[in-house]
Amino acid sequence: MADAPHPNEQVRWLVTARARPGEPGSATVSVLARNAMVPELAFDMMVDWHLGAEAPDVEGRALIILSLLFKELAAECERAAGTRFQEG
Numbered sequence: 001m002a003d004a005p006h007p008n009e010q011v012r013w014l015v016t017a018r019a020r021p022g023e024p025g026s027a028t029v030s031v032l033a034r035n036a037m038v039p040e041l042a043f044d045m046m047v048d049w050h051l052g053a054e055a056p057d058v059e060g061r062a063l064i065i066l067s068l069l070f071k072e073l074a075a076e077c078e079r080a081a082g083t084r085f086q087e088g
């Protein structure tokens with residue numbers, strides 16, 4: 001029988017991003033993420049594609065934006081969960 005994954009491995013994400021040019025000055029970045037608890041999380045997001053930028057620049061920018069958004073979402077979830085626990 002295989003050992004259970006270490007708890008940190010269960011929440012570690014594998015993430016890929018692929019940028020495609022959209023309207024002038026924008027791009028669609030397709031993000032695919034997965035971990036032990038979520039086999040697949042996939043979505044597209046629109047981001048700016050500045051003149052002279054290459055796909056890896058745009059993909060990196062999208063991932064940084066996602067990182068900041070998820071940090072804020074995690075903080076809000078923690079706050080909301082704390083409120084619910086206090087309310088019983």
